[in-house]
Amino acid sequence: MPVTAFAGGPSPAGVKPASHPPVKHGRIGVLLVNLGTPEGTDYAPMRRYLKQFLMDKRVIEWSRVFWYPILFGIVLNTRPGKVGKAYESIWNKERNESFLRTYTRSQAELMAESFADLPNVTVDWAMRYGNPSIDSRMKALQAEGCERILLFPLYPQYAAATTATVNDEAFKTLLKARWQPALRTVPPYHDDPIYIEALARSITGHLATLDWEPEVVLTSFHGIPQSYFKKGDPYYCQCQKTARLLREKLGWSKEKLQVTFQSRFGPEEWLQPYTDKTVEALAQKGIKRIAVVNPGFVSDCLETLEEIAEEAAETFHHAGGEKFAHIPCLNDSADGMAVLEHVVRRELAGWV
Numbered sequence: 001m002p003v004t005a006f007a008g009g010p011s012p013a014g015v016k017p018a019s020h021p022p023v024k025h026g027r028i029g030v031l032l033v034n035l036g037t038p039e040g041t042d043y044a045p046m047r048r049y050l051k052q053f054l055m056d057k058r059v060i061e062w063s064r065v066f067w068y069p070i071l072f073g074i075v076l077n078t079r080p081g082k083v084g085k086a087y088e089s090i091w092n093k094e095r096n097e098s099f100l101r102t103y104t105r106s107q108a109e110l111m112a113e114s115f116a117d118l119p120n121v122t123v124d125w126a127m128r129y130g131n132p133s134i135d136s137r138m139k140a141l142q143a144e145g146c147e148r149i150l151l152f153p154l155y156p157q158y159a160a161a162t163t164a165t166v167n168d169e170a171f172k173t174l175l176k177a178r179w180q181p182a183l184r185t186v187p188p189y190h191d192d193p194i195y196i197e198a199l200a201r202s203i204t205g206h207l208a209t210l211d212w213e214p215e216v217v218l219t220s221f222h223g224i225p226q227s228y229f230k231k232g233d234p235y236y237c238q239c240q241k242t243a244r245l246l247r248e249k250l251g252w253s254k255e256k257l258q259v260t261f262q263s264r265f266g267p268e269e270w271l272q273p274y275t276d277k278t279v280e281a282l283a284q285k286g287i288k289r290i291a292v293v294n295p296g297f298v299s300d301c302l303e304t305l306e307e308i309a310e311e312a313a314e315t316f317h318h319a320g321g322e323k324f325a326h327i328p329c330l331n332d333s334a335d336g337m338a339v340l341e342h343v344v345r346r347e348l349a350g351w352v
C-alpha cells in the first residue's frame with residue numbers, strides 16, 4: 001500500500017479516502033508444508049533439489065568449511081544419479097511428479113473442500129525444498145488478503161531438521177515484509193488420540209486385506225544423527241511415545257510392535273535400532289512374516305515407497321523371510337484427512 005494513500009493524514013475511523021487503493025483483507029491462510037521434491041528424476045533437477053536440501057544448516061549441522069568440500073566435491077556429483085534412479089522407480093508417471101507432491105496437493109484440496117463452513121479460510125500448500133516454495137505461497141496468501149497465516153509443517157514428530165527448518169523459512173520470508181501477517185505454527189501432534197486412532201485403524205485395516213498375519217510389525221521412523229538427539233532434539237522421544245500409544249491402542253506387546261529408524265546419511269551414528277539391520281536380523285532369527293508402517297511420514301514418498309516397500313522387502317526376502325507388507329501412510333485417506341483437519345481446526349482457535 002503506497003504511502004501516498006495516506007496523503008493528508010489519517011482518515012476518520014471507518015471512512016476510506018477515495019484515493020485509497022483496494023486492499024484485500026480479513027482472510028486466514030492455512031499453509032501445509034511438506035519436505036520437498038525434485039522437479040524430475042534426471043541429473044540436473046536431482047542435483048538442484050539435493051543442493052538446496054543438503055545446504056540447509058538444520059539438516060547438516062557440520063561446519064561449512066568441512067561440509068561444503070564434501071558436498072560440492074563428492075555428494076552432488078554422485079548422489080543425484082543414484083537417487084534419481086530410486087525416484088524413477090516410484091515416480092507418479094500419470095502426473096509426472098513425486099507422490100509426495102501429489103498427496104500434499106490433494107491434502108490441501110480436500111481440506112479446502114471440508115472447510116466450506118469457514119469461508120474466510122484459504123488452504124494452500126508448499127514445499128521446503130523445491131516448488132512451490134514457502135516464499136511464493138506466503139506471498140500469494142497475503143496477496144489474497146490473508147492477514148493471519150497458520151503454518152503447518154507436515155511432521156507429527158518435531159525435529160529441528162524438519163519442523164524447525166520449515167518455520168525458519170516462513171519467518172525468513174517476513175524479514176523484509178513491510179506489512180507482516182500474524183504467523184502461527186502448528187505444534188507436533190505425535191500423541192494426539194485422533195492421530196493414534198487413525199494409525200491403528202490404518203494398520204488393522206491393511207492387515208485385514210492380507211491372507212497372512214505378521215509375527216512382527218515395525219514402526220519405522222526416519223532417523224536423525226544421535227548427536228542431534230544429544231543436543232536436545234525431542235524427536236526420538238516423540239517417536240517412542242507415538243509407538244507406545246499405538247501399541248497400547250492395538251493391545252500388542254513390545255515384541256509384536258517394534259520401533260526402528262531408517263534413512264541413515266553420512267558416517268555418523270544415527271538413532272537405533274536401524275530398520276534395515278532389524279529387518280535382516282528378524283529374518284535370520286527365523287521370523288517369516290513382517291509388516292512395516294511409517295507413522296512419521298504424513299505421505300508416502302521415496303523413503304517409504306522405495307526404501308521400505310522395495311529395499312527393505314528385498315533385504316527381508318534375501319535373509320530368508322517369506323512375507324513382507326508395507327502399510328501405506330495415511331496420505332489423503334479419510335482417516336488421514338480427519339487427523340490433519342482436526343489439528344488445523346484446533347490450532348485456528350481464536351482466529352475463526
Ligand SMILES: C=CC1=C(C)c2cc3[nH]c(cc4nc(cc5[nH]c(cc1n2)c(C)c5CCC(=O)O)C(CCC(=O)O)=C4C)c(C)c3C=C
Nearest residue numbers: 035036037059083100159161162222223224265301302303
Ligand atoms: C543429515 C541428513 C538428513 C536428516 C537429518 C534428515 C531428517 C529427516 N528427513 C525426513 C523426511 C524425509 N527425508 C527425505 C529424503 C531425504 N532425507 C535426506 C537427509 C536427511 N534427512 C536426504 C539426503 C534425502 C533425499 C533422498 C536421499 O538422497 O537419500 C524424504 C523424501 C522426500 C521425497 O521427495 O520423497 C522425507 C519425507 C524426516 C522426517 C527427518 C527427521 C526427522
Ligand SMILES: [Fe+2]
Nearest residue numbers: 035222263303
Ligand atoms: Fe530425510
Ligand SMILES: [Fe+2]
Nearest residue numbers: 263302303307
Ligand atoms: Fe532414504
